[in-house]
Amino acid sequence: xxxxxxxxxxxxxxxxxxxxxxxxxxxxxxxxxxxxxxxxxxxxxxxxxxxxxxxxxxxxxxxxxxxxxxxxxxxxxxxxxxxxxxxxxxxxxxxxxxxxxxxxxxxxxxxxxxxxxxxxxxxxxxxxxxxxxxxxxxxxxxxxxxxxxxxxxxxxxxxxxxxxxxxxxxxxxxxxxxxxxxxxxxxxxxxxxxxxxxxxxxxxxxxxxxxxxxxxxxxxxxxxxxxxxxxxxxxxxxxxxxxxxxxxxxxxxxxxxxxxxxxx
Amino acid sequence: xxxxxxxxxxxxxxxxxxxxxxxxxxxxxxxxxxxxxxxxxxxxxxxxxxxxxxxxxxxxxxxxxxxxxxxxxxxxxxxxxxxxxxxxxxxxxxxxxxxxxxxxxxxxxxxxxxxxxxxxxxxxxxxxxxxxxxxxxxxxxxxxxxxxxxxxxxxxxxxxxxxxxxxxxxxxxxxxxxxxxxxxxxxxxxxxxxxxxxxxxxxxxxxxxxxxxxxxxxxxxxxxxxxxxxxxxxxxxxxxxxxxxxxxxxxxxxxxxxxxxxxx
DNA sequence: CAGTGGTCTAGACCACGCT
DNA sequence: GCGTGGTCTAGACCACTGG
Numbered sequence: 406x407x408x409x410x411x412x413x414x415x416x417x418x419x420x421x422x423x424x425x426x427x428x429x430x431x432x433x434x435x436x437x438x439x440x441x442x443x444x445x446x447x448x449x450x451x452x453x454x455x456x457x458x459x460x461x462x463x464x465x466x467x468x469x470x471x472x473x474x475x476x477x478x479x480x481x482x483x484x485x486x487x488x489x490x491x492x493x494x495x496x497x498x499x500x501x502x503x504x505x506x507x508x509x510x511x512x513x514x515x516x517x518x519x520x521x522x523x524x525x526x527x528x529x530x531x532x533x534x535x536x537x538x539x540x541x542x543x544x545x546x547x548x549x550x551x552x553x554x555x556x557x558x559x560x561x562x563x564x565x566x567x568x569x570x571x572x573x574x575x576x577x578x579x580x581x582x583x584x585x586x587x588x589x590x591x592x593x594x595x596x597x598x599x600x601x602x603x604x605x606x607x608x609x610x611x612x613x614x615x616x617x618x619x620x621x622x623x624x625x626x627x628x629x630x631x632x633x634x635x636x637x638x639x640x641x642x643x644x645x646x647x648x649x650x651x652x653x654x655x656x657x658x659x660x661x662x663x664x665x666x667x668x669x
Numbered sequence: 670x671x672x673x674x675x676x677x678x679x680x681x682x683x684x685x686x687x688x689x690x691x692x693x694x695x696x697x698x699x700x701x702x703x704x705x706x707x708x709x710x711x712x713x714x715x716x717x718x719x720x721x722x723x724x725x726x727x728x729x730x731x732x733x734x735x736x737x738x739x740x741x742x743x744x745x746x747x748x749x750x751x752x753x754x755x756x757x758x759x760x761x762x763x764x765x766x767x768x769x770x771x772x773x774x775x776x777x778x779x780x781x782x783x784x785x786x787x788x789x790x791x792x793x794x795x796x797x798x799x800x801x802x803x804x805x806x807x808x809x810x811x812x813x814x815x816x817x818x819x820x821x822x823x824x825x826x827x828x829x830x831x832x833x834x835x836x837x838x839x840x841x842x843x844x845x846x847x848x849x850x851x852x853x854x855x856x857x858x859x860x861x862x863x864x865x866x867x868x869x870x871x872x873x874x875x876x877x878x879x880x881x882x883x884x885x886x887x888x889x890x891x892x893x894x895x896x897x898x899x900x901x902x903x904x905x906x907x908x909x910x911x912x913x914x915x916x917x918x919x920x921x922x923x924x925x926x927x928x929x930x931x932x933x
Numbered sequence: 934c935a936g937t938g939g940t941c942t943a944g945a946c947c948a949c950g951c952t
Numbered sequence: 953g954c955g956t957g958g959t960c961t962a963g964a965c966c967a968c969t970g971g
């Protein structure tokens with residue numbers, strides 16, 4: 406019956422039932438008719454409303470889930486997602502960003518950014534020596550495949566919600582015997598780079614936009630339909646040598662990335 | 670029967686059949702076992718292989734589609750997606766980026782970037798006067814809700830593939846009587862801003878990572894599972910006045926965004 | 934033409950959350 | 953216990969692509 410019913414309504418209806426459901430609900434959300442955080446009709450109710458089977462309703466809602474507009478919670482229902490983004494300023498130098506409050510709180514550039522926005526930062530840090538991934542070896546210009554690097558793996562939280570994966574890679578000779586090797590969440594006024602005796606005078610940031618890998622999604626507790634930025638910074642010292650690579654995974658639903666650039 | 674079959678294999682198998690299919694195929698792709706561009710088994714074949722119904726296979730493959738790993742073409746099959754990204758350097762000033770080849774080809778900063786990478790740029794341009802969206806009005810500090818702005822809407826292509834939506838907004842008094850108002854793809858050595866008598870001495874770039882709106886996906890011909898960066902640049906002149914807002918929609922599958930920053 | 938994906942249905946069982 | 957989403961099946965018809 407359905408096909409004829411549907412086509413009767415609007416002559417030749419191009420869109421599928423799935424699309425109609427997705428479009429209707431999307432419009433209700435983007436128009437503000439249903440507020441962020443509030444619940445949608447249940448799958449069975451929507452099925453009733455549109456004369457659709459549950460499978461079709463689920464496909465329609467899946468579209469919105471993958472667009473990041475909606476999440477589902479088992480046993481509860483579907484909810485409109487609410488976004489609250491933190492400003493992240495990667496485009497400033499550690500040793501220049503260092504703020505008044507930093508010295509007092511012992512916060513690094515990121516942490517003091519977070520504090521400035523009235524939130525509470527925390528990070529789990531783990532230091533180890535590894536064979537670097539190709540991406541890192543290339544950027545650090547390590548010629549020997551056997552060269553190992555020091556990696557500081559950080560999982561950064563804001564108000565106890567995971568916000569970023571930030572892994573820093575240092576050539577061994579740069580890191581060894583410096584505070585970089587210190588385990589845990591150490592903070593050095595002026596930055597770790599300076600503490601290791603290198604002035605990072607230039608960096609190159611490469612930003613790729615993609616969907617998270619399953620492991621990243623898991624670690625960062627990302628809902629479906631949440632893309633990430635893969636932010637790779639290569640830092641150079643005054644000799645033009647690459648001395649650090651930082652790879653940061655930045656969930657799109659929690660961040661706005663900001664660069665301020667001034668002509669010299 | 671299946672449930673028992675499956676559990677027999679590995680004691681207590683947590684993952685669902687859908688997940689197993691998705692995981693298996695993903696591993697085959699990320700390990701390089703199946704090359705980019707090549708075809709996967711058909712839905713019916715996978716169903717056979719895993720003892721799954723077609724619906725289940727489709728759900729498994731949908732996971733990979735939404736991760737951007739795979740696309741399907743009706744009547745043909747599923748294919749591993751191939752990524753080829755263009756480097757985009759937004760972090761440099763128009764009037765500084767201006768290159769030798771620019772003067773010759775009449776290319777703007779973006780176009781000469783593209784040319785430098787051996788590709789062919791093109792853009793459709795459309796100029797009109799509108800009431801600005803809130804995002805723009807805020808950044809241009811327009812106080813009257815009635816203030817109108819000049820917008821140059823561009824859809825930029827590389828080798829005839831849509832690459833970016835780039836819409837520039839100018840206050841009327843900045844744009845009127847200048848080449849900014851010229852319809853079509855005009856290019857002025859030194860940039861439109863300079864031609865309008867303003868030196869853009871500072872800008873602020875805000876980058877949000879999200880899934881595309883349906884209209885954006887349509888215009889840019891984005892496959893499912895392709896996130897975008899929403900790149901908003903506010904440019905200021907030497908008086909500290911915001912004189913331009915550029916909103917660029919940057920598909921993640923075609924771009925790498927690069928900022929080079931040098932300590933002064 | 935045979936094969937592929939796209940859409941849809943109707944029914945089933947499960948785990949989960951709340952009351 | 954009842955309602956919610958999560959998973960799965962089996963079967964159907966369609967439009968499209970290629971040889």
